[in-house]
Amino acid sequence: MPNEVLLRLEAVSKRFPGGVVGLDAMDLEVAPGEFLSLLGPSGCGKTTSLRVTAGFETPTSGRIFLDGRDITALRPFDRPVNTVFQDYALFPHMNVAENVGFGLSLRKVPAAAQRKQVATALDMVGLGEKISARVAELSGGQRQRVALARAIVCKPRILLLDEPLSALDAHLREHMQMELKRLQSSLGMTFVMVTHDQTEALSISNRIVVMNKGRIEQVASPALLYDRPATKFVAGFIGTMNLLEARLVGRDGATLRYMSGDLPLELSADQNEVSADGRAHTIGVRPEDLVATPSAGLATVPAKIESVVFHGRTLRMHAQLISGAPVIIDASRQAAETAFDIGDIVHVRQRPGANSVVLKA
Amino acid sequence: MSTVANRPDTGGSWLGAYVVAYLVFLYLPVALIPLFSFNDSIQAAFPLQGFTLGWYGTLTGNSALSGALLSSLMVGLAAAAGATLCGITIAYMEIYGRSPLAWAISAISRLPFLIPGVIVGISLLILVNLSGLGPSRLAIVLGHVLVALPTTVLVMRGRFASIPRSMAEAALDLGASDWLTFRRVMLPLSLPAIGSAFMLAFLTSFDEFIVAFFLAGTEPTLPLYIWSQLRFPKSLPTVMALGTVILTVSIVIAGLAELLRRRGLSQTTSRPLSAGSFT
Numbered sequence: 001m002p003n004e005v006l007l008r009l010e011a012v013s014k015r016f017p018g019g020v021v022g023l024d025a026m027d028l029e030v031a032p033g034e035f036l037s038l039l040g041p042s043g044c045g046k047t048t049s050l051r052v053t054a055g056f057e058t059p060t061s062g063r064i065f066l067d068g069r070d071i072t073a074l075r076p077f078d079r080p081v082n083t084v085f086q087d088y089a090l091f092p093h094m095n096v097a098e099n100v101g102f103g104l105s106l107r108k109v110p111a112a113a114q115r116k117q118v119a120t121a122l123d124m125v126g127l128g129e130k131i132s133a134r135v136a137e138l139s140g141g142q143r144q145r146v147a148l149a150r151a152i153v154c155k156p157r158i159l160l161l162d163e164p165l166s167a168l169d170a171h172l173r174e175h176m177q178m179e180l181k182r183l184q185s186s187l188g189m190t191f192v193m194v195t196h197d198q199t200e201a202l203s204i205s206n207r208i209v210v211m212n213k214g215r216i217e218q219v220a221s222p223a224l225l226y227d228r229p230a231t232k233f234v235a236g237f238i239g240t241m242n243l244l245e246a247r248l249v250g251r252d253g254a255t256l257r258y259m260s261g262d263l264p265l266e267l268s269a270d271q272n273e274v275s276a277d278g279r280a281h282t283i284g285v286r287p288e289d290l291v292a293t294p295s296a297g298l299a300t301v302p303a304k305i306e307s308v309v310f311h312g313r314t315l316r317m318h319a320q321l322i323s324g325a326p327v328i329i330d331a332s333r334q335a336a337e338t339a340f341d342i343g344d345i346v347h348v349r350q351r352p353g354a355n356s357v358v359l360k361a
Numbered sequence: 362m363s364t365v366a367n368r369p370d371t372g373g374s375w376l377g378a379y380v381v382a383y384l385v386f387l388y389l390p391v392a393l394i395p396l397f398s399f400n401d402s403i404q405a406a407f408p409l410q411g412f413t414l415g416w417y418g419t420l421t422g423n424s425a426l427s428g429a430l431l432s433s434l435m436v437g438l439a440a441a442a443g444a445t446l447c448g449i450t451i452a453y454m455e456i457y458g459r460s461p462l463a464w465a466i467s468a469i470s471r472l473p474f475l476i477p478g479v480i481v482g483i484s485l486l487i488l489v490n491l492s493g494l495g496p497s498r499l500a501i502v503l504g505h506v507l508v509a510l511p512t513t514v515l516v517m518r519g520r521f522a523s524i525p526r527s528m529a530e531a532a533l534d535l536g537a538s539d540w541l542t543f544r545r546v547m548l549p550l551s552l553p554a555i556g557s558a559f560m561l562a563f564l565t566s567f568d569e570f571i572v573a574f575f576l577a578g579t580e581p582t583l584p585l586y587i588w589s590q591l592r593f594p595k596s597l598p599t600v601m602a603l604g605t606v607i608l609t610v611s612i613v614i615a616g617l618a619e620l621l622r623r624r625g626l627s628q629t630t631s632r633p634l635s636a637g638s639f640t
Contacts, residue, residue, distance in 0.1 A: 056530050076533040083534045089527035093549045102545075103535035154535060 006032040006190055007158055012062030014048050022048035024214035035184050035191045037201035040211035046194045050160050054083045066157060082151035083160040088143045090135045096146050097131045103154040121153035141172050152187060161193040165200065177204050198238050210234045231360045235284040242285045242327045258283055261323035263301045265350050272358045282359045287330040289354035292317065292346040294339050300347035305340055398601035405597060416602040429586035433567055436498055436582055440505035441563035448513025448558055456521040457529060471511045482575035489576060496578040504572040509562035516561065516622065520554035553621040560618035564611055
């Protein structure tokens with residue numbers, strides 16, 4: 001939890017007509033200056049939480065605070081918050097300068113100051129030379145930049161970005177991710193971005209809020225989210241994770257010993273809650289934390305390879321353990337290329353020092 | 362229909378014949394009027410007697426005719442202005458107000474399509490008499506606003522609905538009040554449609570007969586004048602010439618209106634992105 005709170009959502013719920021639940025008692029705190037991403041599949045409530053913050057939707061219940069002030073009842077034009085829309089929503093009847101200056105003109109900023117701020121904002125997004133272009137003349141990436149400039153020129157307390165990069169092609173998207181990150185840190189502005197792209201969220205956010213069915217599954221830094229996913233949903237959503245049912249069988253100092261069928265798994269005790277109740281737990285094991293060898297050894301279980309997929313530096317193997325559980329194993333290519341074929345029986349064990357976790361349902 | 366169209370070998374020619382027959386049925390009667398307006402005979406009958414522009418000459422210097430034309434223009438412009446203003450307001454409230462009341466008002470405003478003109482005419486006559494206004498140009502204007510309202514509401518509704526919702530939200534987000542959002546974003550974006558609605562409303566009023574028939578005082582509109590002339594067989598060719606002029610002007614205005622409407626639509630739909638899907 002951040003010490004200083006800029007934005008706070010307090011038990012915010014949103015039910016749409018027809019009973020669709022957009023948000024289910026969501027609590028969230030955003031710290032000043034951070035780049036926060038709301039991540040989840042479509043319908044998880046990430047965009048609804050953005051729209052509730054911007055004031056486009058009124059929460060069914062709950063309250064929203066900005067700088068400690070209750071803004072729940074304020075209309076969008078009374079909130080010091082600006083939005084970059086997924087479709088950019090540039091005004092087609094205005095040129096670039098008029099679009100960017102729109103917010104300033106409403107704030108009765110003198111014309112000279114307006115021109116200066118518009119030029120500065122456009123320079124910031126690298127679009128200074130397009131200041132008098134018509135919107136129709138701009139490419140998708142340029143429209144994106146104009147939308148950004150139009151929002152930041154108003155100096156919002158929080159910039160809300162609704163899937164800002166989803167309409168760009170892959171190459172441009174990666175470039176714009178870095179641009180966004182650079183812009184955010186040079187402005188020192190708080191960015192809250194909605195995305196369904198986990199790679200995007202992982203690469204540019206300080207913190208990520210993983211959402212599912214109108215609820216928050218986990219809030220954590222990208223590294224923590226990857227290493228220590230709290231729930232099965234997060235584990236499945238961030239990267240690839242093998243979910244293995246296992247029982248706690250013992251404890252060795254700082255190491256918890258689990259058995260998933262005949263496959264022994266070791267987990268670090270200080271980061272996983274111990275519950276030796278004998279019930280099955282779900283253990284998350286990354287594909288790179290499983291090792292396949294041609295011959296049986298200590299602590300290995302046999303598995304049958306079902307597919308081998310080229311993955312750049314690694315080969316990704318889909319295999320079935322003797323217990324019937326499907327697993328995904330990443331093997332380095334030098335080790336694996338000659339050795340493994342579809343239908344082969346390999347022997348699987350957990351990599352020593354692996355970072356496996358107990359997952360909540 | 363579609364199964365016929367899907368068989369180009371035999372179906373294509375049948376469909377073509379059907380379309381031609383349909384067009385002849387629709388437009389042959391209308392085409393007869395210009396034809397006879399150039400015919401050098403007092404009777405609207407075949408065979409044609411010879412080409413003349415003489416009937417068009419009789420249109421000038423006719424004070425009753427020019428009075429009726431002026432009356433129609435005034436009524437048309439006033440009614441179109443009224444109907445367009447109401448249409449903009451009603452359609453905007455329905456699309457952006459999102460209240461059941463706005464929806465109900467919009468639905469009711471589109472109802473005159475379904476009410477027979479005679480009924481509208483009689484009820485309006487009763488109303489203007491009860492209110493003390495009496496049959497007059499103003500009464501016709503009010504009646505024509507009612508008659509043209511469905512058209513303007515439909516045109517404006519189509520326009521407002523085609524503007525992505527994010528457009529209004531962006532304006533609100535950047536600090537524009539509801540009024541400024543309307544005036545600086547939504548209104549400019551729908552100007553072509555407003556022009557289109559105004560022209561269609563004007564045409565509706567200009568060509569309208571029944572309501573004007575009931576509500577006209579001492580100043581008839583053009584259709585009423587034409588109607589009154591039909592009692593005199595010798596003025597029939599003049600009426601034909603007048604009809605041809607009206608027809609031509611109507612087609613031009615309707616064409617312009619459609620052109621404007623399409624231009625307005627393409628302005629937003631040609632953008633590479635549609636409104637975002639919100640989760």
